[in-house]
Amino acid sequence: xxxxxxxxxxxxxxxxxxxxxxxxxxxxxxxxxxxxxxxxxxxxxxxxxxxxxxxxxxxxxxxxxxxxxxxxxxxxxxxxxxxxxxxxxxxxxxxxxxxxxxxxxxxxxxxxxxxxxxxxxxxxxxxxxxxxxxxxxxxxxxxxxxxxxxxxxxxxxxxxxxxxxxxxxxxxxxxxxxxxxxxxxxxxxxxxxxxxxxxxxxxxxxxxxxxxxxxxxxxxxxxxxxxxxxxxxxxxxxxxxxxxxxxxxxxxxxxxxxxxxxxxxxxxxxxxxxxxxxxxxxxxxxxxxxxxxxxxxxxxxxxxxxxxxxxxxxxxxxxxxxxxxxxxxxxxxxxxxxxxxxxxxxxxxxxxxxxxxxxxxxxxxxxxxxxxxxxxxxxxxxxxxxxxxxxxxxxxxxxxxxxxxxxxxxxxxxxxx
Amino acid sequence: xxxxxxxxxxxxxxxxxxxxxxxxxxxxxxxxxxxxxxxxxxxxxxxxxxxxxxxxxxxxxxxxxxxxxxxxxxxxxxxxxxxxxxxxxxxxxxxxxxxxxxxxxxxxxxxxxxxxxxxxxxxxxxxxxxxxxxxxxxxxxxxxxxxxxxxxxx
Numbered sequence: 212x213x214x215x216x217x218x219x220x221x222x223x224x225x226x227x228x229x230x231x232x233x234x235x236x237x238x239x240x241x242x243x244x245x246x247x248x249x250x251x252x253x254x255x256x257x258x259x260x261x262x263x264x265x266x267x268x269x270x271x272x273x274x275x276x277x278x279x280x281x282x283x284x285x286x287x288x289x290x291x292x293x294x295x296x297x298x299x300x301x302x303x304x305x306x307x308x309x310x311x312x313x314x315x316x317x318x319x320x321x322x323x324x325x326x327x328x329x330x331x332x333x334x335x336x337x338x339x340x341x342x343x344x345x346x347x348x349x350x351x352x353x354x355x356x357x358x359x360x361x362x363x364x365x366x367x368x369x370x371x372x373x374x375x376x377x378x379x380x381x382x383x384x385x386x387x388x389x390x391x392x393x394x395x396x397x398x399x400x401x402x403x404x405x406x407x408x409x410x411x412x413x414x415x416x417x418x419x420x421x422x423x424x425x426x427x428x429x430x431x432x433x434x435x436x437x438x439x440x441x442x443x444x445x446x447x448x449x450x451x452x453x454x455x456x457x458x459x460x461x462x463x464x465x466x467x468x469x470x471x472x473x474x475x476x477x478x479x480x481x482x483x484x485x486x487x488x489x490x491x492x493x494x495x496x497x498x499x500x501x502x503x504x505x506x507x508x509x510x511x512x513x514x515x516x517x518x519x520x521x522x523x524x525x526x527x528x529x530x531x532x533x534x535x536x537x538x539x540x541x542x543x544x545x546x547x548x549x550x551x552x553x554x555x556x557x558x559x560x561x562x563x564x565x566x567x568x569x570x571x572x573x574x575x576x577x578x579x580x581x582x583x584x585x586x587x588x589x590x591x592x593x594x595x596x597x598x599x600x601x602x603x604x605x606x607x608x609x610x611x612x613x614x615x616x617x618x619x620x621x622x623x624x625x626x627x628x
Numbered sequence: 629x630x631x632x633x634x635x636x637x638x639x640x641x642x643x644x645x646x647x648x649x650x651x652x653x654x655x656x657x658x659x660x661x662x663x664x665x666x667x668x669x670x671x672x673x674x675x676x677x678x679x680x681x682x683x684x685x686x687x688x689x690x691x692x693x694x695x696x697x698x699x700x701x702x703x704x705x706x707x708x709x710x711x712x713x714x715x716x717x718x719x720x721x722x723x724x725x726x727x728x729x730x731x732x733x734x735x736x737x738x739x740x741x742x743x744x745x746x747x748x749x750x751x752x753x754x755x756x757x758x759x760x761x762x763x764x765x766x767x768x769x770x771x772x773x774x775x776x777x778x779x780x781x782x
Contacts, residue, residue: 237635566671566696566760567640574636583672590672596694597672625640626697 220523225515226606228254240576243614248394248422248555248602249580250444253508257447260507264500272499273473287499290506291489297509298439299430300456307455307462307489308497312421313344315440315455316388318492319417320348322465323386324356328415331357334383336414338363338371338400339592340393343585345419349388358385365592369396369545376408384414391423391439392553395586395600396545397528399423399553406435415461421445425604426524426553428517437461443501447605448508452501455492462488469494512605520605524554527603531556531612535601538619540628544593554603557584560619562628565599571625572599575618577611638750639757640697647744648697653707657690662774666767668759673699677767681775686710686718689768698748698757703764705744715772721745722765729758 226232229252236242244252264286270279272287288303295303309315323329335349339362353360361379364372371389380387387409392399402418409416416436423429424439425446431439438461443452467474467485471494476484485491512520529549535541540561546552560568569581580600583590590596601615622628656663660678667674673695680688689711693703706725710718725745728735733753737746751761 564696566673566698566757570639570754570757571636582670587672596674625636626645 220519222523222606222608226608228256228511229606230255230258232606236576238576243575243577243611245601245603245607245611245615246578246580247425247604247607248445248553248600250450251425251447251604252606253449254447254511256511257449257504257507261449261500261504264503269500271496283499286503287497290502293506293509294454294502297429297513298424298454298456299432301432302459304487304489305431305456305459305462307457307492308502309440309453309455309492310451310498311444311453312419312440312442313348313453315442315453316344316417316419317348318455318468319388319438319440319457320352322468322492323415324352326465328465329356329358329385332383333358333385334361334381335359335386335388336361336363336379336384336409337388338390339365340369340371340396340398340586340589341388341390342394342419342421343587344421345388345390345417346588349386362588363389365396365589368547369393369398369593370551371398371400373401373404376404380405380408380412380414382412384409384412386415386417388417388419390419390421392426392555393545393586393589394422394555395557395584395589395598397553397555397557398546399427399551401551402434402436410435422553422555425512427521431456443505443508446505446508447511448505449501452498452505454505457488459488462492465491467494468492471495473497515605523605524603524607525549525552527607527609527612528552528554528556530609531601531603531615534612534616535619538616538623540623541619544595544598554607555600556602557598557600559595559598560623560628563622563626565597567626568599568619568622571622572615572618575614575621577615577618579615635750635753639754641747641750643744643747644697644701647701647704651700651704653688653690653704653711654692655690656692657688660688660690660775661778662771664767664771664774666763666770668695668699668763670759671695673760673763675699675703675764675767677703677764677771679768679771679775681715681772681779684715686713686715686772691764691767693764695763696757696760698751698760699763702748702761705748706764706768709743709745710768715776718772719769722769725765726762728752729761 268282270283272284292303295306417438418436420439420441424441439456444450474494544557565581660680663678665676675693677691
């Protein structure tokens with residue numbers, strides 16, 4: 212069944228939907244874009260939806276008493292509904308628009324503190340493989356409240372070390388925040404065990420879905436977490452918009468994040484009362500055209516099928532893992548086979564620094580990311596300062612992996628490694 | 629050879645690769661008046677750098693650096709250029725190097741002042757790498773300022 216499904220997946224046809232993939236780089240080289248975990252490329256459907264919005268429907272939302280205002284408001288709120296459907300939210304009011312995943316995670320950390328859900332002596336548990344955006348907001352919350360931050364470790368293989376879960380998640384734990392798919396190691400984490408344990412002790416669970424919502428079928432209601440944060444630009448949508456999904460009863464109990472227009476019920480000179488979620492957490496003019504673009508992105512992905520996309524990515528990742536590991540001196544940092552693994556592969560190459568690798572690859576038209584990928588603790592865990600990361604998506608081909616491998620051989624020769 | 633490959637060769641001059649493979653003056657040494665630790669937050673490159681100022685003379689610049697070929701070679705060239713110079717002279721070489729790096733490829737380097745440092749002229753055309761080349765120099769600037777202010781406090 213799986214083979215039949217993946218055989219039906221036509222990556223060349225998918226590529227035709229992405230205009231940027233046919234552009235040429237300096238020296239008339241084709242673009243080999245292997246940096247989708249950083250940001251994904253955009254299909255015509257998304258570009259057109261944003262353009263159409265600005266050309267025909269542009270107005271501010273929820274406050275303009277004219278036809279354009281009504282159209283823009285409807286488009287914005289309709290986008291919320293479509294995103295809710297895409298992630299399996301049980302009601303559309305659970306979808307809060309933010310500017311990115313970082314803001315979504317900061318929002319949760321801020322309001323949990325302000326709402327008295329985390330205080331002195333409490334504990335927050337995160338993991339060693341988090342992106343900085345799921346570390347720093349919790350460190351700041353601990354500083355504000357006197358709570359303590361505790362960490363799940365990572366095994367040599369690049370998996371979460373759950374062996375001490377009972378010692379880590381205890382009656383003192385108020386929040387467990389964990390990434391679904393690691394942006395550096397590629398690991399897909401076993402959320403069920405963590406969510407069950409956290410809920411057993413009454414802790415809230417926050418999931419960083421930045422790398423999972425774009426790559427695998429997501430059903431937040433079935434997942435059972437309390438919050439899921441993700442960003443638009445990694446799922447073929449525009450920059451400038453992210454999403455915080457939160458269980459409605461939890462959101463309804465929390466205080467506002469930013470103060471301003473649209474988040475109030477009434478304002479007097481003495482005090483204000485606040486709107487219900489999601490408006491309570493969306494002060495000011497929201498990312499309207501971006502929401503329209505994001506809904507078009509969700510429609511585009513859903514139309515291809517998230518199970519198809521996940522299967523394609525699994526195939527490409529397996530192909531890349533085996534091709535890369537044939538290169539002498541190359542070490543994959545993270546799980547070395549394509550089991551419970553997303554499409555991001557970080558690696559080191561003996562004798563060549565990641566920046567120099569990325570520079571040489573770029574000279575061959577191959578775009579990758581080099582550095583710490585905003586995951587310094589994960590790099591420290593593996594004793595490396597930086598890695599090179601190739602990351603894949605629905606439009607990645609095996610030819611592109613071959614181009615990466617050839618460019619890496621060239622790089623080795625160039626630096627005499 | 630295509631345009632971009634030529635560009636990479638402009639970046640990775642032979643001199644730079646030589647300094648990268650055989651860095652000059654690497655390692656941390658005593659005595660020193662100031663030690664600083666600088667990082668490039670975007671990529672994680674790091675350097676710990678010490679300066680020993682004897683009177684008005686830069687007697688030693690020692691360092692322990694982790695990073696790419698550009699940042700490593702730059703520290704090596706800096707050591708070669710600045711050790712033995714007057715503090716004022718060293719700072720004017722630094723200014724010249726900084727101007728070259730930030731000149732977007734439009735500044736003509738003076739070989740009499742920058743010696744091997746002219747090999748970095750190509751780096752100025754790669755905005756993402758300018759910080760790599762400047763990391764050790766900015767650390768030196770910071771360290772020497774600290775060393776001098778200590779001197780003044782004595």
